[in-house]
Amino acid sequence: MNEMLLELGQNAKEAENMLRTITTNKKNQVLAAVAEHLVECTDELIKANAVDVENGKKNNMPEGLVDRLLLTPERIQGMAEGLQQLVALEDPIGEVTGMKKRPNGLLIGQKRVPLGVIGIIYEARPNVTADAFGLCFKTGNVVILKGGSDAIHSNEAIVKCIRETLKANDIIENAIQLIQDTSRETAAEFMKMNEYVDVLIPRGGKGLIKAVVNQSTIPVIETGTGNCHIYVDESADLNMAVDIIMNAKTQRVGVCNACESLLVNANIKDVLLPVLANRLKEKHVQMRADKEAMTLMPGAVAATEEDWGTEYLDYILSIKVVYSVDEAIAHINRxxxxxxxxxxxxxxxxxxxxxxxxxxxxxxxxxxTRFTDGFEFGYGAEIGISTQKLHARGPMGLLALTTTKYIIYGNGQIRQ
Amino acid sequence: MNEMLLELGQNAKEAENMLRTITTNKKNQVLAAVAEHLVECTDELIKANAVDVENGKKNNMPEGLVDRLLLTPERIQGMAEGLQQLVALEDPIGEVTGMKKRPNGLLIGQKRVPLGVIGIIYEARPNVTADAFGLCFKTGNVVILKGGSDAIHSNEAIVKCIRETLKANDIIENAIQLIQDTSRETAAEFMKMNEYVDVLIPRGGKGLIKAVVNQSTIPVIETGTGNCHIYVDESADLNMAVDIIMNAKTQRVGVCNACESLLVNANIKDVLLPVLANRLKEKHVQMRADKEAMTLMPGAVAATEEDWGTEYLDYILSIKVVYSVDEAIAHINRxxxxxxxxxxxxxxxxxxxxxxxxxxxxxxxxxxTRFTDGFEFGYGAEIGISTQKLHARGPMGLLALTTTKYIIYGNGQIRQ
Known part of the structure; x- marks a missing residue:
């Protein structure tokens, strides 16, 4: 293995032992101090970020990505506020649930503990650096970050600022480490460090997530794409249906919980679709409809097979008429x-x-569907929205960054 | 993709939709019927198994493996009893936990549901075929089995018998499918069928598990090796210590929860180790000791660095003297x-x-340490013992074969 990665892994293991026993009070004190120090470091962070932004512009980075990369005093303040919000959240670590006495007298319980070492792989969004650190630290986890090469100077500056605070608070600095070599080869090796890393979480677009799922031998928490449907049943309150559809489609289009596809029961299509078409047109939503829906929605174009499986993340909605709730369910599950x-x-x-x-x-x-979100569900934080079925499914709060261990109190029991 | 695998995957998806809504009563009725029919099929199963056993002997399969492969009327009865035991267990599917009202009136709860399609990869142990089916079926999961080539005739016969019972009970036969092509290439392709398989569970030795972890892009539930330690503190009741050590080391040596390594506090080494050495010798346990322990344990040989990390699964114990509980914990965590x-x-x-x-x-x-076991922990069944931290850790009962989904009751809520 790459010696740099090996050292990183060993550092992380050492830090893991320290973070396992740190108290909630100490963690909260450190999170508040990091928040404060990030704001103090504003000038340094903006200076480092300027190098990345300049490089990005030179390399013809699309404007949207440059905007995501950019740090401003307000955005640094936002990062600090994110950390402060974590202070207020309940610490899940250490809770013992459901301790039971077995017939042989063994008392067996499950205790919530940190996962250990978490690897985060992400793109050129420097805010993820502070955010990921905060979530991992609050749950007693060590974090190894692998950010995009386009944000390397920003990330280095943020990590430096965080490590300074850790040191000042007598916390092992390797609680956070940044992989400074942003090459693909190093990333590929990192994803196979099962001995040192307990979990990998990719944060970013479809391509990044797919690459991590395909290459990693370390367990991955997959956050994913959302091809979300709304089915309007024949018994629906049609005003409510229109309001919900408009909200789910247009309140924010570029997010995974936005509605991408509408299924409408044939018995109400004549009433619902023309009204809906007008509302969608007001918001400049392109309608891609099947034959039956198209005749009722002036301006709609014909949907293709591909449309049914597409997450647009845009002002586009696919529309299909179905004849029963069963047909709707079958279409959705497909x-x-x-x-x-x-x-x-x-x-x-x-x-x-x-x-x-x-x-x-x-x-x-x-x-x-727009409510699928860690904050809306009341978790006070969000790691992402899991679309896999292992470990965590749906919006993930702090609990998703923990595991359990069995603790067993005996008085000499041996197995027969 | 291999067309055979594609068909298998599509069949499984179709079956998944049916198993999702099957009642506990129906599942129990079918499990009891499968148990009964397996016993009725005894002659057929033994006939098919004889072909595998004969091939095994021809190919110089080690005696221990031939014994594992062998089916007898008693063992078939045992498989049937295993299925009957599942009938008595509580069905975890459908339970809704912790439904909460959000400030906007949304009622959000989590409902326990099947994982979906589970792939099981295992070696030449035909009993796993019936066992894996039972565990998956009880939890509403579809199973795709990939057994060892050495047991293919036995597995085909068992799966045929199970599918006959499913058909007779109006359950979709593809609730269980066996991959009949046992080549490595097919296995490798199977492990990348993320679109059709939700989870892979390897059941077998270290080599098999490692191969699956390294090759699979599907989430894996890893059951693993056990290099288990006992640390005897200076305040220990030494009679209790000896009894527990002897039990953990010798009650059954080839299992993952057997003790492989002993750490003894220096303050009690002079009293404990000579007594223990005698007891270990009675049971023909080889002692591999560090310098300090060796002088107190006649017959012990010198342990090497490699010993500290070895799971012997044999009548061998490594022994080390430590000077504090901290040193013991550091050694164990390493x-x-x-x-x-x-x-x-x-x-x-x-x-x-x-x-x-x-x-x-x-x-x-x-x-x-021998108590780490699904039955001893009161789960009534065991999928394996997870040594990974995601999803399930420790002995896994039926719950480990389930996931949750959020169910949300609203009355027109839209996001602001």
Missing amino acids: YNTGHSEAIITNDYTNAQKFLDEVDAAAVYVNAS | YNTGHSEAIITNDYTNAQKFLDEVDAAAVYVNAS
């Missing part, structure tokens, strides 16, 4: 990405059926 | 495999420290 799905209905049986049979992280009755 | 670790002590502070700081799936005070 084309969805396991993120968020909603039924608009006033029928008890259909509501329960939809909740039971749709296979997704979050299934809604009579609400917008 | 060399263990995250399975089961025990402290024998009467000191409150050291007991709590050991429970807090040792990083393992199960940490014991004053009990044998």
